[in-house]
Amino acid sequence: LYFVGPKLPEEIVGNCEYKKLFKLMSTSGRLLNDTRTFDRESSEGKLNALSLYVISAGGKLTKEEATEAMKGDVDRTRRELLRLVLQENSTIPRACKDLFWKMSCVVHLFYRKDDGFTSHELMNSAKALFEQPMVLDELLNK
8 A cells, every 4th residue: 555555644554444444455355365275275284264264163164164154254344345445434535445445356356266376367367468469450440
């Protein structure tokens, strides 16, 4: 936010609303990441929020049930984030709140189907943006 958003005074960065926006956006991203990277990280012996959720249930939840529960948590945090972003009476500038929402959208795109960092589909799409020339004639004739 310091590098891509509007210049923010320290009193805004220390504001509880700003901290809540940051926490909601980060929590949603962390949970999405953990649901999509569970298999890979488990095979590497790593724990994440999903594996800890399954463990804390004492064997009463399957991975699939825990994933669905975490998706509900992601939906709730994202709704709360959107509520704060759209809130009218706020000390946080609109551009800053919009940036939190856009960051949340990027995270959701990254983890829409699988782990965005190892997704060949997402990587190929990103590479295409930089490596494949745009054909303007086709775009202009549509």
